[in-house]
Amino acid sequence: MRQSHLFTIPRKESPKDEESLNAKLLIRAGYIHKEMAGVYSYLPLGRRVLEKVMGIIREEMNGIGGQEVSMAALQNPEAWKFTGRFDEGVVDVWFKTRLKNDTELGLAFTHEEPMTAMMRPFIRSYRDLPRAVYQFQTKFRNETRAKSGIMRGREFIMKDLYSFSRSQSDLDMFYDEVALAYDRIFARVGIGERTYKTFASGGVFSKYSHEYQTVCDAGEDTIYIDEESRIAINKEVHTDEVIADLRLDVSKLVEKKSIEVGNIFKLGTKFSEPLNLTYKDEEGAMLPVVMGSYGIGPGRLMGTVVELFSDERGLVWPESIAPFQVHLLSLGADEQAEALYRLLSEAEIEVLYDDRDMRAGEKFAEADLLGLPYRVVVGKKSIETGMAEVKARANTDIEMVSLEDMASFFSARRPRGEKN
RNA sequence: CGGGGCAUAGUAUAGUGGUAGUACGAGUGGUUUGGGACCAUUUAGUCUCGGUUCGAUUCCGAGUGCCCCGACCA
Numbered sequence: 001m002r003q004s005h006l007f008t009i010p011r012k013e014s015p016k017d018e019e020s021l022n023a024k025l026l027i028r029a030g031y032i033h034k035e036m037a038g039v040y041s042y043l044p045l046g047r048r049v050l051e052k053v054m055g056i057i058r059e060e061m062n063g064i065g066g067q068e069v070s071m072a073a074l075q076n077p078e079a080w081k082f083t084g085r086f087d088e089g090v091v092d093v094w095f096k097t098r099l100k101n102d103t104e105l106g107l108a109f110t111h112e113e114p115m116t117a118m119m120r121p122f123i124r125s126y127r128d129l130p131r132a133v134y135q136f137q138t139k140f141r142n143e144t145r146a147k148s149g150i151m152r153g154r155e156f157i158m159k160d161l162y163s164f165s166r167s168q169s170d171l172d173m174f175y176d177e178v179a180l181a182y183d184r185i186f187a188r189v190g191i192g193e194r195t196y197k198t199f200a201s202g203g204v205f206s207k208y209s210h211e212y213q214t215v216c217d218a219g220e221d222t223i224y225i226d227e228e229s230r231i232a233i234n235k236e237v238h239t240d241e242v243i244a245d246l247r248l249d250v251s252k253l254v255e256k257k258s259i260e261v262g263n264i265f266k267l268g269t270k271f272s273e274p275l276n277l278t279y280k281d282e283e284g285a286m287l288p289v290v291m292g293s294y295g296i297g298p299g300r301l302m303g304t305v306v307e308l309f310s311d312e313r314g315l316v317w318p319e320s321i322a323p324f325q326v327h328l329l330s331l332g333a334d335e336q337a338e339a340l341y342r343l344l345s346e347a348e349i350e351v352l353y354d355d356r357d358m359r360a361g362e363k364f365a366e367a368d369l370l371g372l373p374y375r376v377v378v379g380k381k382s383i384e385t386g387m388a389e390v391k392a393r394a395n396t397d398i399e400m401v402s403l404e405d406m407a408s409f410f411s412a413r414r415p416r417g418e419k420n
Numbered sequence: 421c422g423g424g425g426c427a428u429a430g431u432a433u434a435g436u437g438g439u440a441g442u443a444c445g446a447g448u449g450g451u452u453u454g455g456g457a458c459c460a461u462u463u464a465g466u467c468u469c470g471g472u473u474c475g476a477u478u479c480c481g482a483g484u485g486c487c488c489c490g491a492c493c494a
Contacts, residue, residue: 203494
């Protein structure tokens with residue numbers, strides 16, 4: 001993409017109505033636009049990052065048999081009445097609205113009830129199980145206090161996966177598969193080694209649930225980590241019983257601030273029973289389906305990466321989720337830069353081409369702010385030598401690469417998992 | 421929801437009970453061109469409502485918005 005066509009404009013100064021690093025940088029760099037407290041729009045660059053994140057999640061969800069759907073954000077209270085969760089006294093984050101005829105509706109804050117109800121006609125016997133259904137969908141939560149930029153908003157996209165199994169043991173198996181898929185997702189996004197599968201409070205059907213907590217000072221959560229075993233527990237379950245149960249040594253636990261980037265939860269029959277989602281087993285007995293739910297917030301994940309990897313000059317994207325792989329800057333060598341841009345584009349390398357007529361300093365500063373993994377500078381020297389300078393955003397090393405080798409240079413560095 | 425703070429051009433900030441200033445940005449002309457250049461010129465602003473006052477952007481009250489701490493958080 002030509003930067004002269006990109007409608008967003010980086011700015012030098014941080015917005016005064018943001019305190020969190022992720023919001024400051026993403027707004028400055030033109031990745032997001034703030035609509036109101038806790039509500040952000042994604043601009044072209046931000047949208048591309050979000051798509052990359054969702055692409056990785058999608059691949060991993062499909063890899064464990066997930067089938068993607070897209071459920072409505074407007075919700076009929078009907079299904080919710082079976083669980084009592086339409087009641088404001090039970091769930092206080094609802095946004096509600098009304099039809100012209102005065103029927104009350106809810107705006108999705110999660111989808112257990114509608115999902116469970118939707119699956120009823122499709123799950124009849126044990127032959128229809130197991131199933132895993134997921135979506136990327138906008139959730140609305142009327143938080144009393146939005147905070148931390150895109151980390152805790154009132155409207156956000158969530159990947160929510162729901163599993164449907166015959167038995168608790170089948171659920172346990174699938175749950176572990178999801179856990180492994182989550183590990184792969186966080187590793188691919190670049191935060192694997194800082195992300196801990198963390199024990200958190202469970203529900204009626206299991207002792208614990210698990211949260212994926214990424215160690216980061218900007219986090220809202222507190223976890224305790226045993227580095228040797230990589231076992232972590234949320235502060236909320238930091239009790240003598242739990243520590244004994246998990247055979248942890250209190251003295252070895254290290255307290256850390258962290259961001260909850262995902263969670264996995266065994267629901268059991270908590271929803272299938274009240275909503276009457278049943279199947280017939282081999283003997284013809286009607287049994288409730290055993291369910292699980294598994295969430296990841298792609299936007300929060302993006303914010304976490306910003307918090308973790310940015311430096312004083314701006315954003316620093318891991319290659320796997322960068323909006324473009326290469327930032328091509330022309331410094332007074334437009335002809336060569338144009339040719340290189342065409343070459344890279346033909347090789348299907350994602351390039352943001354700074355074809356604007358601006359001073360070098362501004363181009364460098366903006367490139368640093370945008371944080372694309374590789375910066376390629378085509379300047380006057382390139383005209384004579386046929387070489388361009390390649391620099392990774394994450395370090396200071398500069399490599400000279402000939403213009404004709406550039407496409408294969410970057411093809412070899414293409415992040416894994418990408419199809420093109 | 422409890423507590424605290426803030427609200428001035430597109431952005432970031434000064435300042436004053438009496439004609440609102442600076443920087444960046446943007447427009448125009450020119451000189452520049454490898455780390456946010458320079459000159460000239462133009463552009464544009466006091467959150468809303470009410471009160472005090474001859475006069476309010478400034479003081480007072482309410483509202484709204486935003487930020488932070490806490491509470492809350494499938």
